[in-house]
Structure formats: structure tokens, C-alpha cells
Amino acid sequence: MTRARTAERGGNARVSAVVVDDSQFMRTVIVDILEEAGIDVLETASDGETGIEAVLDADPDVVTMDLKMPGVDGLEAVDRIMAERPTPVLVLSAHAADGAELTFEAMEKGAVDFFEKPSGEVSIGLKQQQEALVSTVRSVANADVSATEAAAQHARGGTAGGASTAETTSRGTEVPDHPTLVIGSSTGGPTVVEGVLSELPIEADFRVLVVQHMPEGFTERFAKRLDDASDYTVREAADGDRIGGGDALVARGDSHLEVSGYGGGRLRVSLTDDDPVNNVRPAVDVTLRTAAERIDGPLSVAILTGMGADGADGVRAVSAVGGAVIAQDEATSAVFGMPQRAIETGAVDDVCPRDELVAGIVDATTEQQ
Template sequence: MAVYQVLVVDDSAFMRKIVTDLIEADPEFKVAATASTGKEAIQKAVDVKPDVITMDVEMPEMNGLDALKSIMQQSSVPVIMLSGINEQGMKETIMALEAGAFDFIRKPSISHDQDIAQVGKALVERMRAAMNEIKRKADREASLQKRKEIQEDVLRQSQRVQRETPAQVHREPAQKRIDPVQPVTRPTSEQSERFQSQSLKRNAPLGDQKKERSDKKAEAPKSPDRLPDVREAKTRKPVKPVPTPKEIRNSEPLRSAVDQVAAASSRPISKAVAGTEGAFNKIVAIGCSTGGPRALKTLLEELPADLPAPVIIVQHMPPNFTRSLAQRLNTFSPLHVVEAEDGMVLKKGSAYIAPGGYHIIVSNTADGKFILKLTEEHPVNGHRPSVDTMFESLLPFTSLQRHLVLLTGMGSDGARMMKKLYEAGVTSTFAENEETCVVYGMPRSAVELQCVRHLLPLQEIAPKLVQAVK
């Protein structure tokens, strides 16, 4: 079993001890060094070359955010942020995720042993996910390199064959075939007599030759007065009678076309949702987890303010952090981004982020408006909020054009209900591809269920989504 080396960074010696004990409770990880400041962390990241780093967000001299940015410039080691629940710590945590941190956990409460155990489990889970992603990406790069080498080898062989072929196909000019000499045979007496008779006829006087031809002509049978014209027989086509108006009305092609028009007119027409917030008949639903804040920033920056649909987002995140995430994303996106509240009326051109600790559900009112409901029902797939719960709430609303998106994240949350909506005829489904995912878990699960219409790198999702919605 591989033992991964960890660098623990925290300005509190007591917290460094707690985090070290939580990490080393798993035999897969070992704390190789600790640091108490951001500057010390930068230097030890170079000296120790750890496999993973845990970084406190708030520290004196240099905070965790600035240290993270410096470390990211030097290497691609995954960094997991440890954040307090104060407002400043949460804001800097969101910024750290945008800057390249792999993930974050909140700091454990020292007074609750159960809380410390839960945080320790979450920390090890994220570190293991980081190691798995590094291995996956290394395997993928090795596979791509192998494929490239094979292609280059095939190309070299092809070029070598092309160079050698002209010399191989050059041959000596073909010589004329000489048949063996046939033996000379003498004609028989009967052949000689026939030859002499024919020769005498050819040399006979002209009058005798004409007489002989006229005798043969007289003996020939008489031909009919007019032979049929072969060309005329081949090209002549039977003339079809002109159909009557009654026959036209009863014709199969016309009846088929009429049936198609009637069927189309009988289908239910998608009506726009009316209300004081403006009409819309389209909705976008997005799910993400590990790596999600950075992915959401990239996506929402490219969605226009006049997007004719509301956007609902589930990001796996603890309570309180989702409010900081919404405030942060609102500064970048042309959309109006807010943390969702119970009973909010959906508006096109707005984005709603499910609050940590609550499931988000789309519902409707008697007057035709669509609203959001928040529930504290049991976690689904280990998460609350859950992407599957949000997607499932969209199943009844067939009048809406539903566009589903799964971005980077651990696990498989969202894939099962994306499949169900896909089979029900949802308008479009998108997933972030392996190349740009921080963790290719949730999108991969949807791909394996064969319910993704557009598998794209992160930067290409927004333009395609806007095109699909508009």
C-alpha cells in the first residue's frame, strides 16, 4: 500500500496536532512536515515535496489564500483548505477554491468529539479523492502518450512504404510473346476441289454472277409489308388516365399528409409561464461538487443577463458557505445570483444556489408561477442538497424545456435522475468532460448511463448551453 506524504499548515499548534492525528489514523497517509505560517508552508512545499497539503485559511504574516497562490505557481500538488465558519474565512475559502484549491472542509469544533471524527472522515475522504484523481490523470496522460507513439509509428511505416513502393513496382518492359511455330499441313483432295470451284465462280463473267444472285433472291421467302419499329416499341409508355378530383382527395399521399397535420395540431403546446416576473418556458438545472465553485465561475461568467430561463444550482457545500458562494459568483456573472430561499418565485435571468443543509425543489402555484421549496428531508446519495432531488422535481413539468448540466464532482449524484429525465424526453443534457474536471465522478456516472447529449470541456459548455436555450 502506498503511503502518501502530507504537509499540515496551521498557525495553531493544538490544531496541527488534531489534524495530524486525524490524518495518521488512516495507514494510507503520513504527515511528513508541519508549518505554522504561509511563508513557511511555501518553503516546505519545495523542500518536502508532499503529495497533498492541508492549509489553514486564516494565518498571520501570510494567509492561506496567498500561500496557496504561490504554491500553485510552483507545482500542481493538491491543497485542501481548512476554514473557520466566520464570514471572512468563508469568503477567502471560496476565493481559494477559485484559485485552484482541490477542496475544503470546515475546521472541527474542539469541544465536540463527534464533530472532530466527522471532520477527520471528510478530510481523509478528500485527500484520497485527490490522490485518485492524480493517478487517474497520470494514467490518462500515459494512455494518450502511448496512443500518440502508436500513431507516429504507423505514420513512419506509411511514409517508409511510400518511399519504397516506386522502386519495387519498376519492372523490365514486357517482351512480345512469340508463339511456337505450327507445323505446315497440306490440304486434302476434297478441300482442293472446293477451293477451285469457288475460284472459278469468282472469275466467272459478270452476267453469270448477276443471274445467280437473282435466282437466290427469287427463292427467298417474302417479308411482311412493314416491320415493327424497335425504337418506338422501347420508348413508348402507356398513357395513364387523369385522376378525378375525388380520386385526388382519397389518394394515400394526401391522406397521409392530412393525418400528420392533424396529429401535430393535437399535440400539447408548451405554454410560457406567466406572472409578474415575466413569462418563460425554459429552465436550466446545474449540479456540481468537488471543483464546483471554480467551474461555476467559468460557466456563469459566460451566461448572458437576458438568458430566457432561470438557473437552479446544487453545489455540495456545508451551511453558510453557499451564501458566500452566491455573493462571490454574483460579482462575476451577468445573471443575478442569490442563495435560494423557501418560496422564492423563479425569474428568467437569475440563478439560485441551494443553501447548504437543504434540498431544493421546483414547485408551482395555482396562478401558474414556479417557486422554490427547501426541505430538510434525509440526505440523498449522502448529500443535502442533492442534485438528484432537484432533477427529480423537474419530472412533472413537461411544459418546460428542461436543460440539465453536470459539472465536476465526486460520486454519482445527479446521474440517476438525469437518466430518468433523458428517457422522458428532456430538451438537452450536458456534462463536463474528463479533460477539465477536477474530479471526473458525477459526469462520468451520467456518461456511463448514456444520458449525456453534449460532453464538453468546461469552457465550451456555456456557449452551447446558451445556443440550446435561446
């Protein structure tokens, strides 16, 4: 049975966890950090099989999951947990290329989010990131795992998918020239973003900017996955990049993505290391604010699942210049924070379930003619 959505946890509200990692040292460090923050660690496990048993026995709010373990690894453990006792899973991942790929595979199997394992001296690195780790654990504990499973099923080509590209374009609508789409997402977002890019009609000729809260070292691999899944040409953004129709850029982890120029249907971007906005970098608000300032063609925004309020100020700016704003609905969002805050601004034109996002984007862009 899938656990029902819990009330949003914040502050010092109690959260329970199971910690799965084959390193006793890492387990000890993680447990110390979580328990110091008031998170109840019910059980620990050194491999996937024991981790699955711990989840079935303890029924925690959240699981932290290592991926590379002997015997039953983290990928199989996530898959079986989602089949036997669906529970929000936070992957603890190395940022190396193979670690990044395994992380995205775990999210396809139903993991909600991931947290980058520090390099170098583990205890020092992780202690320095204590506040971020605790915040992420609480965020994932609050996730609606049934929505995450639906997104994962769609990414695997299952029955939870939405309208195909052919279905979307068969409506006979004609998107205006030189449209731009900005996608903003956080917790639970990667599989949803992948679904949107895989369905977005290439005939619409969008210039696409993706701002997904994700650390440096993962966004390049994320862009490659999107490129493989989509008819659009997708790459990680570099400072000074220019794109035209049919191109997409993914904001690089730990850098804000600004629209620095626009003309002739092509836009130019800049990367900055300015202070985090809404406690994140890249921030959706930064990209949306600069897009609203500089793009004079059709501009559409999709705010997807994620914790927090990033994007809310930006959608106001986009709406003020006549752009269109779409938000993912609560039922299909793993975490309804970002879409809800955007909706509360009054700037959102349409609220769509996961399987209608692309149709909503195309329709909203068409209406800007």
C-alpha cells in the same frame, strides 16, 4: 511542472499529505485523524512560508491549508504553491463571513476544495467529522490540479476563459421561451460555476438552479459572488422561493432543493432536511428528479466537475422527459467522477470542455424547440 493526473484513489490506497496550520493543537488533531485513516503525513508547518518549503521538499499528494496565519498567510501560500509546485490543496476554513470570502479567494488562486472547521470544542467537533474529512482529503488528492488552475485562471479573467456572452449569443440561435437550467457540481466546482454564470447570456432568460456540494454558512456568500459575477440575479434559496427568467437560486447548504411547482414560466422551490442522498445534502439528484417531474418547459442540465455519482440518476429522469444534458469533459474537470457517472448512463447529449460549456448549454436548449 504541473503534476499529472493520478489514478483515482479509493479505499485504503496510500495518500501523502502536508498539514499547514498555525495552531499546534489543530495540527495534532488533523495529523491524528489522517494517519489513523492510513494517510501519510510527511510534514507539518505552522505558517505559509514553512508550508511552501514543506511542499517543495516532500512533494505530497495533497496539502491541508489554514488561511489565517501570521507572516505568509494561506492565500499567498496557495498562490505560490501553484506557481512553484502545483499540488492539490484542501482549505480548512471557518464558516464566518470573512472566512467564507477568504475560502473562495483561495479557490480562485487554485485550491481544489474546502472543509469547514468545526466550531466550539475543536477536537470533539473534528473527530466527529473524521470520516468526512478523510474522504475529502482523498478526493482532493485525486484532483487534476492543472484543470483546477485553468478554471481558476478563467475566474480571474485570464486566458483560460471560454466564449464571452457576446460570442455565445452572436450565433443567431434563439432559445425557446421559459428555459430552465440546473447546474450540478462538487469538488473543483465553484470557480467553474462562476465562469458559467458569468457567461450565460441574459437574453436567453434562463431560470437557473445551482446545486453545489457546499456546507451551510458558505452558500449565501457563494450566491453573492455569483450575483456579482453574472447578469443574472442570484441568491441563496429559501423555502417557497419563486423565480422567473433571469433569476438564479443556489441550493442552501445542508438542505435538499426540490422543484415544488411550475407554471406560467415561473418555478417554485422547497427546501427539505430529508436524509442525505449519495451521502450529500443538497443532492443534485433530488433537484433533477423533482425538476423532471414538474417542469413542462425546456429543461437543460450541466453536470460539472466533482467526486462521486450524484446527478447520474437525475440525468436519466431529465432525459426521459426530453430534457438536455451536458457534461464537463475529463481534461478540464478537476475530478471527473460526477461527469463520468452521468456519461455512463447514456443520457448525456454533449460533453464539453470548460470553455465550451455555455455554448453547449445554449445549443442543447435551442434544440428543444
